Amino acid sequence: MKNLLNDIRVGWFLGIRQIRRSNIWTTLLIVLIMTLTFLNLIVVSGILVGLIEGGNRANRNQYTGDVIITTPSGKSYLEQTQDLLSVVQSLPQVVSWSDRMLTSVSLEANYQSRNFQELPNTAGGQLTGIDIDREIGVSGINQYIAEGSFLVPGSSGTIVLGKNLLRRYSESFGDTFPALDDVYIGDKILVRVGEKVREFTVVGILDSKVGEISLRAFVTQNDFLSMAPRPAREVNEISLTHNKTVSDEFIRDIFIERGFDGRAKIQTAVQAIPDFLNQIKTAFALLGSVIGGIGILVASITIFIVIFINAVTRRKYIGILKGIGISGASIRIAYILQSLLYACLGSALGSVIIYTLLVPFFEANPLDFPFSDGILVAPVEQTLTRFGILLLVTLIAGFIPAWMIIRQNTLDAILGR
């Protein structure tokens, strides 16, 4: 143990001086390679996962809130709406909530000027009746108005359309869903719910990549009830946010414990994410890891070559050091120290770039992806894990060439044979 500590001490003595007095440009180049490797390791998978995570985040912020209560299949609405809302309002942790009434709807535009030989200009979607203030409190969807304005409390006969209900916004999806042609702010459209038909004026277009927003038509709850009466103002969805002093699961469990499970579908924001998105996220994370793994391999080969060339060109001095009695372990430690320093400097620089430049940049300028705004996901624990992997690989890549050179015959090394 004492010998090992002394080997480390002498190795440190040699290694530090080798680094300090080596060519600064060579050192900078190696550190740059390590920085790029670290960035490759974190950023590639971070962006791939971030494409999905951006969508998940938007889903939470614009639609589900922290917990969402929805209508179970087979039911038309939440039958215990008032009981549920009583619980929601009684929870001190809940800071905002929104109740939404939903029904299938058929929209028709340009019906006044239609030639009867043409097919009607129609689209299907969901009519959503909201309390404007409560909805803004939970989802803030008024911020996503692309054209016109959001609904105003007390207004009547006005409608806000999700962008994918309009052809000019949803062209990139092809014919995935029918959409209205040539509808602009101020145009009147017919809204059909069952046998009931009413004319609404389009006041705003919502630009959101959350499917539940972009394929819905929003009206006030009073307008909704005029189309689809609900005897006790039953709703279909309740989204709520809490003050973050508790977990999403804690809030969900309160509703489950109070016996609403089964009569309402109670989910956290994470549970509400469709499975296929989670599968894509897992696949992207795997893809990112594979690409990162290739990056690590390239970095380890680079470190190996750097240390090998360094050790080969200094073979004579390694021989001399051994000749005067410096242990092989000390000399190996000096080289390992160099590789670890390169990895640490590269990772530190990479972390600074990620957390001070890239993450804020992608937050401010998300990648425009058809179903999400891609961000850079770089959780600290994951970054630390990958730093650990890079460190380990670098350690091995530094050790092997040093070991190869140091184990050679001392006299041969001194004489350059």
Place this chain on the structure above:
Amino acid sequence: MDDYSTKHIRRNSRKINSMIQIQNLEKIYTTGSIVTPVLRGITLDIKKGEYVAIMGKSGAGKSTLLYQMGLLDKPTTGSILLDQINTEYLGEAERTVFRLNHLGYVFQDYALVPELTALENVAIPLLMLGQSEKDAYAQALKTLEKIGMGHRMNNLPNQLSGGEQQRVSVARAVCHHPKILFADEPTANLDSVSSVLVLDVFDALHAEGQTIVMVTHEKEYADRAQRIIVIEDGKVKE
């Protein structure tokens, strides 16, 4: 020395004053089918505190003999006792420790570590011996001052002349008070003034009781030693 096992026990022989005892030493290099005997049954004895010069023509085997004595290489056959210790069975790691504890080397081309200053080059064996950095530097500086190189302690090898580098190399070889100082043509790359300075240091060390074995091909320098051993065709020529 007590670290070594019984297989390396001191031979309490009649030659108690011997520092180096060599018996029937042979070194044969084999490259493929070519067998080259370099040392052919050398037997010699060097006393404690003795200053010996080894001379001979190029290829005679004088440096090879020095490497065997200095445990930098292993002989094909024969035995080498250093300060009564049989080195025959020492493993690679034990030989390294032995060199650190008991031997000092001066190489022909100075062999200073380029990234270390003069002081650090001299201090490194002391650090390996377990001394604190402060003590090692103090002792290294003392040794450098003794050979007139104290003022150059913070210079890197490439900032020193050949003669200065060789004197730093000597300081590194003796700062830990080795039992034997081996020097392989220490003046070969030096001008006459620098050579004399280095040999003066050897003289001073010898005066303090240092055992020195020096390989040289300069008769004038060899004459400064107490004894000259001439090697010819791998044998000692008396």
